[in-house]
Every structure is written in C-alpha cells, then in structure tokens.
Amino acid sequence: MSQILQRFAPAKVNLGLSVTGVLDNGYHTLHSLMVPLSVGDDLTFEVADVLTLQVTGADLPTDERNLVYRAAQAYLRAADIKTGVRITLHKKLPLASGVGGGSSDAATTLMALKELYPSSMDLHPLATSLGADVPFFLIQQAALAEGIGEKLTPVELPELHLVLVNPGTEVSARDAYLWLDQSGEFTAELPLSNILHALKHRLNVPYFNALEPAVVTRHPEIAAVLQTLRETGLTSPMMSGSGSTCFALARTAKEAGQAVQILKSHFPMHWCTAAHTLA
Incomplete structure (x- = not known):
C-alpha cells in the first residue's frame, strides 16, 4: 500500500x-x-x-x-x-x-x-x-x-493570542517592495530586546512594518482594518509582511474569540480568525 x-x-x-x-x-x-x-x-x-x-x-x-x-x-x-x-x-x-x-x-x-x-x-x-x-x-x-x-x-517567545483580519485584497510582495524602493524609506533594525520585553509582559509592542505605510496609502481598506482592530481593545495592531492581512494581540484566547465576533459584524466579507503562536 x-x-x-x-x-x-x-x-x-x-x-x-x-x-x-x-x-x-x-x-x-x-x-x-x-x-x-x-x-x-x-x-x-x-x-x-x-x-x-x-x-x-x-x-x-x-x-x-x-x-x-x-x-x-x-x-x-x-x-x-x-x-x-x-x-x-x-x-x-x-x-x-x-x-x-x-x-x-x-x-x-x-x-x-x-x-x-x-x-x-x-x-x-x-x-x-x-x-x-x-x-x-x-x-x-x-x-x-x-x-x-x-x-x-x-527565539523563545511566550504563547501569544492574536486576531487576524484580511480584507480580501491581494498585495504582491513584489509591488510592496517596489513601493518601498520608490520611497527610499528604509528602516533601522528592530528594537528586538524591547519587543521581547513587551511581549513577555503584555505591553504595547514597539514593533513596526517598513512596508506598511506605502501599502496602506494605496489600499485604504487595510487602514480601515487597522483602525477597527484598535477600536476592539486589542493591542499593537500591524500589517503582516507585505499585506494585506493585519493582526493585533489579545491577552487570552477568550478575548481573541470575542474580538473575532465583533470584527465579523464590522467586516462580514473579510477573513477573520483567532490564532495562537506555535512553540
């Protein structure tokens, strides 16, 4: 067989x-x-x-x-x-x-x-x-x-609970990097120790996404998702990679699940899901 x-x-x-x-x-x-x-x-x-x-x-x-x-x-x-x-x-x-x-x-x-x-x-x-x-x-x-x-x-991280929302917009990585090249707005390295400290203690996380500004400028629907994630009480919303999925952190799996229900009422056609990080 x-x-x-x-x-x-x-x-x-x-x-x-x-x-x-x-x-x-x-x-x-x-x-x-x-x-x-x-x-x-x-x-x-x-x-x-x-x-x-x-x-x-x-x-x-x-x-x-x-x-x-x-x-x-x-x-x-x-x-x-x-x-x-x-x-x-x-x-x-x-x-x-x-x-x-x-x-x-x-x-x-x-x-x-x-x-x-x-x-x-x-x-x-x-x-x-x-x-x-x-x-x-x-x-x-x-x-x-x-x-x-x-x-x-x-890198060792604590288990994190997240909420992810995708507005259905396909953004090619090639385009996202091209837009960054055109702007010339390259960035310094991440403040990794500060990020790890914030994740461990459930604080606002001082991360950033160098690709986000140019992508959001061209896709206001992504900006709307980020704003709504903030309004749900989740922390540290950001676009992942070249987009268009955005995420934010929740304190618990229950909080993440509740936020997904709220977001689905705001965005019934969007892909919305709770997730947690894998060890």
Missing part, C-alpha cells in the same frame, strides 16, 4: 519587519521577528509514478507556476528520484496576504518529500532557492530573520 502523509502548513506573522536596504541583485536586507501560527493550509502526499498537484479551496495553477509543485520538483531532482508524488493542497489561507501561505506550503512539501524519499540532503539551500520566507518554515518555531531572510536565529 502506498504511503500517505498528511501535513499542516502553518501561517506566520511578522512581529516587526524592518527593511534595511536593497542589494545590487534586487533582494532586500531584512530584520524581522517571525512566528508560526495555529492556522494554515493542509497538504496530503502520496508516493506515485509521476509528480501531480491538485488544489482545493482556491483557483491556483497546478504546474510549475505553483510553489508547491516547484518545491516537489526541486527535491525529486536533487535527490535523483525517478518516481514522483501525488500532492493535494487544501488551501485555507487567503492568497497573497502576507502570512506566508505559499512559502509554508513549499517548506512543508520539502519536509514531506524527505520523509517519503529519505536522503541526507540539507533542505535549507533548496528552500532559499524557492523564496526568502521558505527557510523560516523549516525550523518550525519563532525566529529572527536577517540577511534576505535566510539567516535565522531561533
């Missing part, structure tokens, strides 16, 4: 995202605290003669245009595997939303294929070749990301 693996691909948020500059090759240098969350996509993997991908829950391509397909293809080639894998991606996260869904799906694919087709291969270079956020999801815990996102230092 064919071996079947079922895997969860967690979303992430950036608890602060500083873009300190841009390199000659176009990549940006980052300083960001990233955390995996309890919400995400589901994937199923089964050994097969050839590589195939099926997607449910979203209208996405199922060939080389899909990061999951490219991740599987990259692993099979690097490990010199002559057979394939049948993958089903159950998409639950909003698309192009700043919570790393595609990157997490790709990292999860690499890890699953290494289990189906064991090898001594280091997955980190493959992950880096697929995208700046993909290596983060290999370590499966909070981390400080530096360089172009590939230099990762694990």
Whole structure:
C-alpha cells in the first residue's frame, strides 16, 4: 500500500519587519521577528509514478507556476528520484496576504518529500532557492530573520493570542517592495530586546512594518482594518509582511474569540480568525 502523509502548513506573522536596504541583485536586507501560527493550509502526499498537484479551496495553477509543485520538483531532482508524488493542497489561507501561505506550503512539501524519499540532503539551500520566507518554515518555531531572510536565529517567545483580519485584497510582495524602493524609506533594525520585553509582559509592542505605510496609502481598506482592530481593545495592531492581512494581540484566547465576533459584524466579507503562536 502506498504511503500517505498528511501535513499542516502553518501561517506566520511578522512581529516587526524592518527593511534595511536593497542589494545590487534586487533582494532586500531584512530584520524581522517571525512566528508560526495555529492556522494554515493542509497538504496530503502520496508516493506515485509521476509528480501531480491538485488544489482545493482556491483557483491556483497546478504546474510549475505553483510553489508547491516547484518545491516537489526541486527535491525529486536533487535527490535523483525517478518516481514522483501525488500532492493535494487544501488551501485555507487567503492568497497573497502576507502570512506566508505559499512559502509554508513549499517548506512543508520539502519536509514531506524527505520523509517519503529519505536522503541526507540539507533542505535549507533548496528552500532559499524557492523564496526568502521558505527557510523560516523549516525550523518550525519563532525566529529572527536577517540577511534576505535566510539567516535565522531561533527565539523563545511566550504563547501569544492574536486576531487576524484580511480584507480580501491581494498585495504582491513584489509591488510592496517596489513601493518601498520608490520611497527610499528604509528602516533601522528592530528594537528586538524591547519587543521581547513587551511581549513577555503584555505591553504595547514597539514593533513596526517598513512596508506598511506605502501599502496602506494605496489600499485604504487595510487602514480601515487597522483602525477597527484598535477600536476592539486589542493591542499593537500591524500589517503582516507585505499585506494585506493585519493582526493585533489579545491577552487570552477568550478575548481573541470575542474580538473575532465583533470584527465579523464590522467586516462580514473579510477573513477573520483567532490564532495562537506555535512553540
């Protein structure tokens, strides 16, 4: 009987995202605290003669245009595997939303294929070749990301409760970074020790997102979400990554759940959910 693996691909948020500059090759240098969350996509993997991908829950391509397909293809080639894998991606996260869904799906694919087709291969270079956020999801815990996102230092955090809202606006990371380049408003490194202290003691968190001003200027619906998050009594609202998902912190899971109900009444067509960070 064919071996079947079922895997969860967690979303992430950036608890602060500083873009300190841009390199000659176009990549940006980052300083960001990233955390995996309890919400995400589901994937199923089964050994097969050839590589195939099926997607449910979203209208996405199922060939080389899909990061999951490219991740599987990259692993099979690097490990010199002559057979394939049948993958089903159950998409639950909003698309192009700043919570790393595609990157997490790709990292999860690499890890699953290494289990189906064991090898001594280091997955980190493959992950880096697929995208700046993909290596983060290999370590499966909070981390400080530096360089172009590939230099990762694990960070211990208390469990955090969050509320996430996505207004249905797809923002490409390429556009968000282009708008930052045009403004030239690069930022200093995050005040990491102050952020960690605030998270531990449930204070207002002194993080920021360098991409947020330019994105919000072009998408007032994101500004409306941030304002409503403030009005619900949640703390430290911010846009995650390149947007358009925004989040804020709650003191407890109960408070997060209550806030979601309030937000759904304000934004009945938005994706709203409570989540907590993963250890």
